[in-house]
Amino acid sequence: MTQYDYIKDIAKYGLENDYEKLFQALNELVDYSKKSNKVNFAIQLQSILKESIRQQQVSGLSIVGSPKHILKEDERELADLILEKLTSDYRLKDLVCTENVISELQHFIKEHQFLDLLNKFELPVSNKVLFHGPSGCGKTLAAYVLAGELEKLMIVVNLGAIVSSKLGETSKNLAKIFKRAASENAIIFIDELDSLGKVRDYSQDHGEMKRVVNTILQLFDYLPKESLIIAATNQINMIDEALRRRFDLVLELEKPDERHVKELIDKTLQSGHFVFKNKKEVNDIIKQSLGLSYYTIQKTLITAIKRSLFEQVDKDAIVTVINAQTWKELIAQEQLNLAK
Ligand SMILES: Nc1ncnc2c1ncn2[C@@H]1O[C@H](COP(=O)(O)OP(=O)(O)OP(=O)(O)O)[C@@H](O)[C@H]1O
Ligand SMILES: [Mg+2]
Numbered sequence: 001m002t003q004y005d006y007i008k009d010i011a012k013y014g015l016e017n018d019y020e021k022l023f024q025a026l027n028e029l030v031d032y033s034k035k036s037n038k039v040n041f042a043i044q045l046q047s048i049l050k051e052s053i054r055q056q057q058v059s060g061l062s063i064v065g066s067p068k069h070i071l072k073e074d075e076r077e078l079a080d081l082i083l084e085k086l087t088s089d090y091r092l093k094d095l096v097c098t099e100n101v102i103s104e105l106q107h108f109i110k111e112h113q114f115l116d117l118l119n120k121f122e123l124p125v126s127n128k129v130l131f132h133g134p135s136g137c138g139k140t141l142a143a144y145v146l147a148g149e150l151e152k153l154m155i156v157v158n159l160g161a162i163v164s165s166k167l168g169e170t171s172k173n174l175a176k177i178f179k180r181a182a183s184e185n186a187i188i189f190i191d192e193l194d195s196l197g198k199v200r201d202y203s204q205d206h207g208e209m210k211r212v213v214n215t216i217l218q219l220f221d222y223l224p225k226e227s228l229i230i231a232a233t234n235q236i237n238m239i240d241e242a243l244r245r246r247f248d249l250v251l252e253l254e255k256p257d258e259r260h261v262k263e264l265i266d267k268t269l270q271s272g273h274f275v276f277k278n279k280k281e282v283n284d285i286i287k288q289s290l291g292l293s294y295y296t297i298q299k300t301l302i303t304a305i306k307r308s309l310f311e312q313v314d315k316d317a318i319v320t321v322i323n324a325q326t327w328k329e330l331i332a333q334e335q336l337n338l339a340k
Pocket of ligand 2: 141
């Protein structure tokens with residue numbers, strides 16, 4: 001069967017309201033997509049299917065307080081706490097960082113690719129990683145890279161929402177998300193882990209912070225081997241020491257040095273449509289950019305590219321020369337902003 005045959009079946013059974021056959025055809029399409037290397041599509045489709053089955057279990061009217069009613073409320077709450085569910089196409093080659101970080105990430109990825117082997121010899125699996133470092137240096141990107149390399153669904157947790165809403169329920173809500181991720185074989189990505197520290201500010205009850213951290217510690221300690229947690233923070237000092245210790249891997253993503261800026265430029269210009277004329281000029285700007293984040297350097301370069309494109313007389317030219325002076329001025333402005 002080809003992809004089109006599955007789509008025809010799906011349309012047919014869907015229009016005939018034959019749910020049993022529809023689900024069967026969708027499951028077959030998931031298997032087919034996995035085999036034909038459309039893994040991300042397969043993961044997304046599978047997640048839609050699971051979600052729909054769950055929705056069916058809780059749909060319709062229900063008596064307040066009945067198990068079905070409680071399940072329904074749970075679903076709604078959970079939806080508020082999950083920022084998004086995604087698959088990713090990012091790979092290690094997209095991340096510019098030190099050799100050490102790359103090699104640690106490669107080892108971490110291997111642990112999950114060879115999970116069966118580790119299980120066979122009852123060896124422990126590293127499954128909790130914490131990224132830290134300044135803003136705009138690739139923490140979120142690194143999480144996407146792991147999801148892409150491991151070809152897994154990633155659940156992005158809205159920790160701010162968990163912590164600020166219904167404080168007393170934070171622990172319960174976290175437990176629910178961990179359970180859901182395990183059932184979907186998904187990665188949990190807790191961005192801005194430091195918002196946990198804010199519990200102290202929100203709460204009159206100072207014991208709340210301890211309770212939340214304790215829950216996380218417990219969830220971490222009883223995490224199934226195949227589950228995976230990624231967390232990120234730009235305030236590592238805000239993270240409770242006991243929590244920090246639980247991570248198998250703590251990686252710092254630092255600001256770029258000259259070599260890294262060069263690599264970032266090469267990656268940004270890899271399509272070949274935009275080039276610099278004068279190498280010396282570029283090297284000067286690279287030196288001038290030190291201290292800025294990857295994000296800021298890339299953003300200013302893209303702005304310079306767009307302006308060069310607008311200035312260009314021949315709008316159909318295949319290759320555009322980037323106005324280095326424009327980029328230089330943008331970098332200078334960013335350095336000024338940083339110094340403020
Ligand atoms: N190390 C890097 N290699 C390549 N691109 C990067 C890197 N760091 C940042 N970028 C670029 O900047 C964008 C923003 O980076 P990212 O969101 O990962 O930063 P962050 O460290 O999570 O920052 P924040 O602490 O503000 O959340 C990325 O999508 C990417 O385009
Ligand atoms: Mg981030």
